[in-house]
Amino acid sequence: xxxxxxxxxxxxxxxxxxxxxxxxxxxxxxxxxxxxxxxxxxxxxxxxxxxxxxxxxxxxxxxxxxxxxxxxxxxxxxxxxxxxxxxxxxxxxxxxxxxxxxxxxxxxxxxxxxxx
Amino acid sequence: xxxxxxxxxxxxxxxxxxxxxxxxxxxxxxxxxxxxxxxxxxxxxxxxxxxxxxxxxxxxxxxxxxxxxxxxxxxxxxxxxxxxxxxxxxxxxxxxxxxxxxxxxxxxx
Numbered sequence: 001x002x003x004x005x006x007x008x009x010x011x012x013x014x015x016x017x018x019x020x021x022x023x024x025x026x027x028x029x030x031x032x033x034x035x036x037x038x039x040x041x042x043x044x045x046x047x048x049x050x051x052x053x054x055x056x057x058x059x060x061x062x063x064x065x066x067x068x069x070x071x072x073x074x075x076x077x078x079x080x081x082x083x084x085x086x087x088x089x090x091x092x093x094x095x096x097x098x099x100x101x102x103x104x105x106x107x108x109x110x111x112x113x114x115x116x
Numbered sequence: 117x118x119x120x121x122x123x124x125x126x127x128x129x130x131x132x133x134x135x136x137x138x139x140x141x142x143x144x145x146x147x148x149x150x151x152x153x154x155x156x157x158x159x160x161x162x163x164x165x166x167x168x169x170x171x172x173x174x175x176x177x178x179x180x181x182x183x184x185x186x187x188x189x190x191x192x193x194x195x196x197x198x199x200x201x202x203x204x205x206x207x208x209x210x211x212x213x214x215x216x217x218x219x220x221x222x223x224x225x
Contacts, residue, residue: 033213042203042217043159056212091158104149105213107158 004108012114021077025094036088082115118142120216127222136189144209151203199223
């Protein structure tokens with residue numbers, strides 16, 4: 001596609017429920033990143049996928065968070081048993097090939113998650 | 117540890133020039149990025165520096181000094197639409213982007 005897309009744009013859920021957030025990267029981009037951003041804060045790295053390599057999960061805050069990337073394209077971020085502190089904007093970014101050198105990450109519009 | 121420092125907030129006047137500084141301490145260096153983020157929107161790419169010196173792109177310029185661990189973003193002829201947060205990010209030796217918390221720039225008429 002023309003850019004990174006994410007869905008839903010907004011998600012309101014009750015504490016304890018599971019949520020799934022989706023990211024469609026730019027076609028041909030092999031690297032995909034998930035970040036979250038709390039109000040007025042900087043970006044917090046969550047997880048990184050590069051091609052068929054094992055993902056870098058070092059930023060996931062707890063075992064309630066998981067992500068997968070099917071077919072090297074679409075990715076879903078799953079948060080189980082959501083807590084109020086999970087409320088944030090979840091941003092997805094993709095880039096051509098991080099390991100080949102430095103390249104630009106292009107961001108999707110984000111999913112605003114509110115846990116009541 | 118890895119650290120990116122930039123001012124939390126700056127105020128400038130429409131038509132003026134503003135310089136946003138960023139200092140960094142990272143494990144390795146593979147380039148420095150500046151992104152612009154309007155309120156409620158995703159970050160958008162502005163510039164990339166990997167060699168020392170000044171990169172100019174229209175009204176925006178970015179400078180890097182690797183020996184000093186320092187960069188700045190220079191915005192000229194400020195317009196009201198430049199009101200946004202400006203994020204500094206450094207790519208470390210593992211090609212991971214380390215992000216600063218961002219500088220909120222307020223433009224006054």
